[in-house]
Amino acid sequence: MQLNPFRKNLRDRLGRRGSVAVELALVTTFFLVPLFCGAADFISILNAQAQLNTALQALVYYSWSNTSAAGATSYTSSATTTAEMALINAINGAATFHVTLNPGTVVGSYSNLQYFCVTTTTTPYTITANANATCPSGQTLQTYVQFTVSTKVGLPFPIPLKLTNPLPLSATGSAQVQ
């Protein structure tokens, strides 16, 4: 039996329209929507990381401008830890993301100290890591203070099996204080 030409034409037209709609649905589902969800997650992570870096910068500036407090032997003193926490609390008071100042390896400290001994009698200078703040005779001590700050970002569109939600982020930086 032959179809009425008009009805056949109509069926073809509707069929073609349907295939285009299916293509659009596929492109939207598997391309556009994941793209925008990923972008939203990426923006949240970017924003949090920028805040972390800024908080780290504040601690590093504090260390540079208060070298005796940040370095030497007083880095575990209550005044130093209070000062560091005051800065972090000031930032947390206004920031969107809660920044945590991680504890140092020494109990009561928020920072880690690293010691290096520099030999300046030969060129180029030689720098060797040292376990403590005492260098052999003829060498100069360099002290670095290291901070680590961290936060957790709640992702607007969690990606299953790939990124944990909330996503932990951290930033670590060092400054020479002696």
Next chain:
Amino acid sequence: MRPALPPVRHLWQRFHADQNAGPAVEFAFCGVALLAFLIGLLNLALLGLDLGALAHGVQMSARWASLQTTSSYAASPTTITEPCMGSVATAFNNYASAVLPVLTQPGTAAANGSTTTGHLTLATSWTGTPGAAPGVYLTVTGTYVWSPFGFASFPAISIPLKITTASTVIGSSQTGVTVNGTCS
């Protein structure tokens, strides 16, 4: 003698029956997705630029203000003078105005306060006690409600960016330092 033109009805039927434009229709739909992808890519780059400028401006203006306060030391009695909010806004403009809107000066000369221009806000707050760690410090918060390129007239499609930092005044944790009552 010229051949007679086909009636309009025949032209319309031929146009309607023509199926050669299928790829063009598909491209039209895929083109939308491609365009959205490219605009998204462009916007991510612009967002990174704006966020970087905001963070840099906040950090550097806070640093500038604390160093300015440090250099304002006056002996006997030892006083420090904090820069006014407007000066911090000017410092922020110097570091970020190439990318972000230029902040207007606040109407009053105060050390603490905020100024807003369009979607950009800068707030400053001096706290801390001289003589006690960490001394006097400035907290600066920059907020920028970012809109994607091409969507400026849609407030619902905007992302608030916020960066806060704190900067201490060198030496203000020493005892005997007092803060001048007025900013300069």
